[in-house]
Amino acid sequence: MRLVNRTYDEMKPGDSAELRRLLTPDDLYVFAASSGNFNPMHLPNADTDGDGHPEQIAPGMFVASLISAVLGSQLPGPGTLYRRQSLEFLGSAHPGDELLCRVEVLEKLPEGLARLAVSATRLSDGAPILKGVAEVRAPRFKFDRDDVEVPGLIVQRHRHFEALVERARALPTAPVAVVCPDDANSLGGALLAAKEGIIRPILVGEASAIRAAGEALGADLSGFEILDVRGDAEAATAACGLVHEGRAAAVMKGHLHTDDLLRALLDKTTGLRAGRRFTHVFVMDVPGRPEPVMVTDAAINIAPDLAAKVDICQNAIDLALSLGMEPRVGVLSAVETVNPAIQSSLDAALLSKMADRGQIKGGLVEGPLAMDNAVDMGAARTKGLKGGVAGRANILVAPDIDAGNMLAKQLSFISHAEGAGLVLGARAPVILNSRSDSPMARLASCAVAALHHARSGEAK
Known part of the structure; x- marks a missing residue:
């Protein structure tokens, strides 16, 4: 980033500078985290007046900070120090608004001081958001450098899951057989998805234990069907029967x-x-990624052979299509070139060619790819890799269960991802939650299952 200032001697009345800035929900989160202002009115998903719609009003001081950005980066620029600031707030800004922030030199004062008019307006309709006057100490020495760098920020939120849940709410409520929901986690996850209108749980298991779990949660189960079945194996079989029926x-x-x-x-x-x-897919919402990332297989197939990997790829592609994604399958290995001594690289090359010949349908499949050049365009270009997948993979096919499980858990516990788990290849999707899953992960798993079921029904 290049920054050039205008010194006190260079400035003159009438000089001006401006900044355009598109406000995003992440801006509200970042400002709340850095300022400590957690007023729900200024957060993207909080409703403070009970009308069902979040206010999402950008804090006035956040908009004012954009004025500070113009003063400190452009006019006068680096070396500027605030002395005074008067502001009048005239309107509200919201995520999605593009603001024009402008400063203009009014007069130069003694001892290196300057007064500037400041304003922020909404570009779409010209509505004024704020106006005022700033007094600053202008820089005395020239600054002109192109090596000013600031670390990027990634907001730890799960926008992709929020979008999937919103889409699932619009579908007819899906009846789901919940097997042995007799503890707080499993019953709570099902009830949360029911509250959001995504599923209609049929609770299958020992009725007394399920009701006891409901009492512990303070939940009223009178509106839910409970199928009284003793024994885990028997309950699982009964759930299969509900699908057949x-x-x-x-x-x-x-x-x-x-x-x-x-x-x-x-x-x-x-x-x-x-x-x-049967294959398992983790749908991962990784903060900072432009779309969900799928990891497969991380829970069922221990050391899949080529035939198993064909089904692993196809099941994941079908799920990606159900979620509205463009399937780009990166088949992972330790290397991005075929090495006869590394079986995973041979399998990856064969899967890529099988997709070219139509034996795997619905998406692009490329391999072998190492992890870096599967998901990072810079790494892919460095290795000279071309095509539609390298650097842009959104489905990662692991060579075995060890690699898949480690990758999914690294994304969860190091990259702060949320993961929705689903078993595919059966007559109906199977939601496979972990005891450590958060409420959002459980809700997203139900949403993913509902979306996949809806598309499968359309296909029939």
């Missing part, structure tokens, strides 16, 4: 071991086999 559109894991649930799902007679292998 057309009474449930998805299955949700509650307080039981994953193996017990999968055993029932895979049963050749009463389970939910549908032709493809």
